[in-house]
Amino acid sequence: MEDCHRRFLQNMMLRGIVNQQEAKALQQHCCEVHKQKYEADKLEEFIEVINSQLVSMYMKIRSGASEDDATQYYALVNTANTEITRMSPDYTASELELFKRTLDLIMHSDSGTASSTDILNSANSLQTRKLAKSAAEGMLHRLVKDGWMVEKRGEYSLSTRCIIDMEPYIRTTYEEEQLKLCSVCHGLAFKCQTCSNPLCTVKVHHPCAERFFRRMPVRKCPGCSEPWPHDIPEGRPSGSKQRQR
Ligand SMILES: [Zn+2]
Ligand SMILES: [Zn+2]
Numbered sequence: 001m002e003d004c005h006r007r008f009l010q011n012m013m014l015r016g017i018v019n020q021q022e023a024k025a026l027q028q029h030c031c032e033v034h035k036q037k038y039e040a041d042k043l044e045e046f047i048e049v050i051n052s053q054l055v056s057m058y059m060k061i062r063s064g065a066s067e068d069d070a071t072q073y074y075a076l077v078n079t080a081n082t083e084i085t086r087m088s089p090d091y092t093a094s095e096l097e098l099f100k101r102t103l104d105l106i107m108h109s110d111s112g113t114a115s116s117t118d119i120l121n122s123a124n125s126l127q128t129r130k131l132a133k134s135a136a137e138g139m140l141h142r143l144v145k146d147g148w149m150v151e152k153r154g155e156y157s158l159s160t161r162c163i164i165d166m167e168p169y170i171r172t173t174y175e176e177e178q179l180k181l182c183s184v185c186h187g188l189a190f191k192c193q194t195c196s197n198p199l200c201t202v203k204v205h206h207p208c209a210e211r212f213f214r215r216m217p218v219r220k221c222p223g224c225s226e227p228w229p230h231d232i233p234e235g236r237p238s239g240s241k242q243r244q245r
Helices: 003-015 020-033 043-057 093-108 116-125 133-145 160-173 206-213
Strands: 017-019 059-065 072-078 149-152 155-158 192-194 203-205
Touching: 003 017, 003 020, 003 043, 003 072, 017 020, 017 160, 020 043, 020 072, 043 059, 059 160, 072 160, 093 116, 093 133, 093 155, 093 160, 116 133, 116 155, 133 149, 133 155, 155 160, 192 206, 203 206
Parallel strands: none
Antiparallel strands: 017 072, 059 072, 149 155, 192 203
């Protein structure tokens, strides 16, 4: 690992998550500052050098795509434990329990979201310690501010950073039949299109649906071959991507 890699890692520690474009710019900057060779098409290899040093510290720069627009992100994650306590010491035990309840609500919803009403209701029945409504609201506010959740009109969903970070935890905590996986990219799918055949479990992320169905003259479910009942989202031209983490 050279100085350019160290500088990249220091930046990742400050920022937590960057999109691919930002990662490339950061790689270039770090190489230029330390007068080391910058290879534009070698971002993955560059990150691999850093990751090989991070293994012993139970950390990793892991990549993942946004569920909204498929933008590729890189997040610095903790690989030490697959417990929800990975988010501490920033959160108290009852706050972590509330986050776990929120995750349960999201896992069981079709939309991949949980309403603030449902989350605040569950704050009343925590086993660790009841959280007052104002404390629970404060906690939700912090989760958004810290980049773990995204809020839109009172509905909360997991941020891209949270999904990248929590994927191993979610895959080990929930039963296989509770996990929703995208049939195209095989990643966890929270906000996605679902086959309307009640016997079929196929789910597809919106950007994956755009890629998968775009050139298909007759859209059929990749699992059961029934007609696909959803509109296919328009691909967004690159450059106009929303920055939502
Ligand atoms: Zn997908
Ligand atoms: Zn189907």
